[in-house]
Amino acid sequence: KAGVTQTPRYLIKTRGQQVTLSCSPISGHRSVSWYQQTPGQGLQFLFEYFSETQRNKGNFPGRFSGRQFSNSRSEMNVSTLELGDSALYLCASRYSSGANVLTFGAGSRLTVL
Amino acid sequence: SQKIEQNSEALNIQEGKTATLTCNYTNYSPAYLQWYRQDPGRGPVFLLLIRENEKEKRKERLKVTFDTTLKQSLFHITASQPADSATYLCALDMGNTGKLIFGQGTTLQVKP
Numbered sequence: 001k002a003g004v005t006q007t008p009r010y011l012i013k014t015r016g017q018q019v020t021l022s023c024s025p026i027s028g029h030r031s032v033s034w035y036q037q038t039p040g041q042g043l044q045f046l047f048e049y050f051s052e053t054q055r056n057k058g059n060f061p062g063r064f065s066g067r068q069f070s071n072s073r074s075e076m077n078v079s080t081l082e083l084g085d086s087a088l089y090l091c092a093s094r095y096s097s098g099a100n101v102l103t104f105g106a107g108s109r110l111t112v113l
Numbered sequence: 114s115q116k117i118e119q120n121s122e123a124l125n126i127q128e129g130k131t132a133t134l135t136c137n138y139t140n141y142s143p144a145y146l147q148w149y150r151q152d153p154g155r156g157p158v159f160l161l162l163i164r165e166n167e168k169e170k171r172k173e174r175l176k177v178t179f180d181t182t183l184k185q186s187l188f189h190i191t192a193s194q195p196a197d198s199a200t201y202l203c204a205l206d207m208g209n210t211g212k213l214i215f216g217q218g219t220t221l222q223v224k225p
Contacts, residue, residue, distance in 0.1 A: 004156075019121070033211045039201025042218065043202065056212050090156050097146045099164075100206045100213055104156030 002026065004105035006091050012111045018079040021108045025072050025093030031055075032074040033102065034066060037088040046089075049074055078110075087113045115140050117205055119216035126193055127224055134188040134219045136203035142181040144208035148188050151200045151218065161188075162206070193223045 005024040010107040013019050024034050034046040045058040049068035072093075078085055088109050092102035117138045126132050136146070142165050149157035163170045163179045163186065170177045176189040188195050200220045204213040 005159070031211050035215075043213075043215035045212045045214070050211070056210050058212070089142050094211070099147075099162055099208060100211055101147065101159050101162060102157075102213065103159070106154070 004091055004093050004103055006089075006105035006108050008108060009106065010109045010111075010112060014113050015081055015083060017081050018077060019081060019093075019110060020075055020077045021089055021110075022093030023074045023076075023093075023105060025074070025091075026095070026103055029074050029093035029095045029103070031094045032068055032072065033092045033094075033100075034074070034076050034091065035104075036060075037090055037107070038086075043090070059073065070073050081112045083112050086110060095106045115143075115205060115214055116217075117203065117214055117216040119201075119203055120219045121217055123135050123220040123222060125222045125224065128194060130193055132190040132193050132197070132221055132223070134201050134203075134221070136186040136188065138184050138205055142184065143205040143214075145206040146177075146179055146186050147204045147206050147213065148175075148177060148186075148213055149202045149204065151202060157202055160201075167224045190221075193221075197221060198223050 007022045031050045033048040037043045048056040052068045063079045068074045088107040090107045092104045114192045148160045151157040161177045163177045174191045178187045179197045200218040204219045
């Protein structure tokens with residue numbers, strides 16, 4: 001069974017640009033969550049999508065957005081990039097209801113210059 | 114808001130010893146508490162989950178305890194090996210929300 005796949009793995013952008021990250025969940029997983037990981041703040045929840053609907057959102061500005069497609073693949077977008085957006089962006093998928101046991105991808109490392 | 118704390122300092126132990134990592138939280142108890150392992154440059158990997166009505170859970174050399182009175186979970190690795198060196202994250206899980214609240218993680222270094 002293929003794991004969670006994230007693309008691209010690494011990218012460099014400049015301030016003011018926008019970026020789109022992609023995530024393919026494990027087959028059969030309908031829930032996709034996104035997290036931001038930085039050395040200072042650790043892992044922080046961005047949002048969760050289930051059946052193409054955003055069900056939960058973390059405390060991030062509106063520059064951070066996402067969507068989910070009918071095949072459960074998800075994308076997140078960050079507009080008007082700031083230096084502080086440099087981070088590892090992790091996507092995770094899960095199958096069942098109840099406990100949130102997540103399977104994470106390897107992440108997309110974003111550097112903003 | 115819910116807060117979670119892990120030992121911020123690295124934990125260095127000798128191979129064969131038991132590593133014990135601590136996770137403390139404030140406010141209300143979660144439905145579940147989870148532990149993940151993260152290696153450099155990789156995403157976290159799920160290890161164990163314990164429910165609020167469970168005191169202890171074991172899986173091979175791993176043991177997790179959950180004390181809702183103390184608002185604390187302990188994570189033990191017995192007979193530790195250098196391959197156990199990694200960052201270990203605890204996470205509060207309120208159940209069926211897709212959202213986990215993660216601690217900062219504790220880096221474990223097991224020396225041969």
